[in-house]
Amino acid sequence: AQTVTQSQPEMSVQEAETVTLSCTYDTSESDYYLFWYKQPPSRQMILVIRQEAYKQQNATENRFSVNFQKAAKSFSLKISDSQLGDAAMYFCAYRSYTDKLIFGTGTRLQVFP
């Protein structure tokens, strides 16, 4: 079965600095999508960024970017110029045409002023 692993239960970063959250996954599929979701204290799940496996170019959304290494099955999230509002749980997720959305266990990000 496909799995998603987030090995960092907690991370912290100083405001305005850069932080990278790690995610690895296991799959035998060649076509799939990867996602990063943010869950602030309000509990709302918010899509931050997504990446299609067939696209070579790493996805970016403003201060959020990914480093997608397909051969290594790695999908890390980089947050630049961190802000206090970035403090949240971040979940990495995988989905393919044959699999439903599968989540990792999450990384809690703290942002210090």
Added chain:
Amino acid sequence: NAGVTQTPKFQVLKTGQSMTLQCAQDMNHEYMSWYRQDPGMGLRLIHYSVGAGITDQGEVPNGYNVSRSTTEDFPLRLLSAAPSQTSVYFCASSSSSGPADTQYFGPGTRLTVL
């Protein structure tokens, strides 16, 4: 635009009680799903539906029933609540079941079973 709504936001049940968690979306989405979120385990799929009248089991379906009589609504029923069902429940929807389609999540229901 309401998006995905869930009621109630909080609920406390006693063991053996039954209840229905409500989920509705106003985006005319075909695909709807229910997840549970437990500490240290991420979100796990309970049941899903690819359209009105069609439902299927996810990863952790035991103890839960669903039905989909309309496109808009996808209620989750707990027939006989157990303490192991204490969790936060999320409903989500997307325009189709394809992996490219963004899933929109509701605000969640925190359920405690005593």
